[in-house]
Amino acid sequence: MSLETEKQLDETGWRLLQELQQNARLSYTELGQRIGLSLPSVAERVRKMEDAGIITGYHAEVNLSKLGMPVQAIIQLQGIGGQSCRNAVAQVWELPEVLECSRVTSSDSIIVKVVATSLDHLARVIDQLSLSGVPSTSIIRARPMQRHLIPNEILARGASEDETL
The missing domain is CATH 3.30.70.920 (Lrp/AsnC effector binding domain/regulation of amino acid metabolism (RAM) domain)
Incomplete structure (x- = not known):
């Protein structure tokens, strides 16, 4: 991970990323309330994560069966x-x-x-x-887990496993 990415993904950055992964339609005001930041701070952090390529886009998840594609x-x-x-x-x-x-x-x-x-x-x-x-x-018969959020713990688990090798 680059130094620039590490700076943005401090504890607050990860909390912001978690909230956006769960619901990318949250307003900056709501995001700020959830993680304890002001609206301008949230907007700046999200913009920096987008510029750094950490956040690569936002999308709508659709029910393919409801669209006639089961x-x-x-x-x-x-x-x-x-x-x-x-x-x-x-x-x-x-x-x-x-x-x-x-x-x-x-x-x-x-x-x-x-x-x-x-x-x-x-x-x-x-x-x-x-x-x-x-x-x-x-x-595909069923999708018991459709989307999994990317948590910060993955980095810690990977580092601790590398140390034991």
């Missing part, structure tokens, strides 16, 4: 046909059904999270993805 799947693409990962990712990203795409280790693999309106629709998406590599599909 099928979600994780698809691993292996053996991407001699093309570079960058080219394969560019092809994959053109599909509107793709929610996320990650490059991972092992056999030039790409992991893709997709959404579909039905199993037939998913089959068509898999067919399209197979042009970029050999697909292996897992349908």
Whole structure:
């Protein structure tokens, strides 16, 4: 972690980040009340975290089933046909059904999270993805934990485990 990031992520910075992860729509006034800072202080800290790239954006979480897209799947693409990962990712990203795409280790693999309106629709998406590599599909049945907040304790746990090695 850079010195600039460390300065911003003191105890107050982490508390502010926790509150924003739970509800990014909180007003600066409400954030200030929750963590004991004035409105200008909250605004300045949030701006600095955005400028430093700690906070990279704000988004609305949507219920895909309510939008008519109840099928979600994780698809691993292996053996991407001699093309570079960058080219394969560019092809994959053109599909509107793709929610996320990650490059991972092992056999030039790409992991893709997709959404579909039905199993037939998913089959068509898999067919399209197979042009970029050999697909292996897992349908998501449930999401018992959808989003986990990033707490400061992760850094402490990582440091203490490093010391024991």
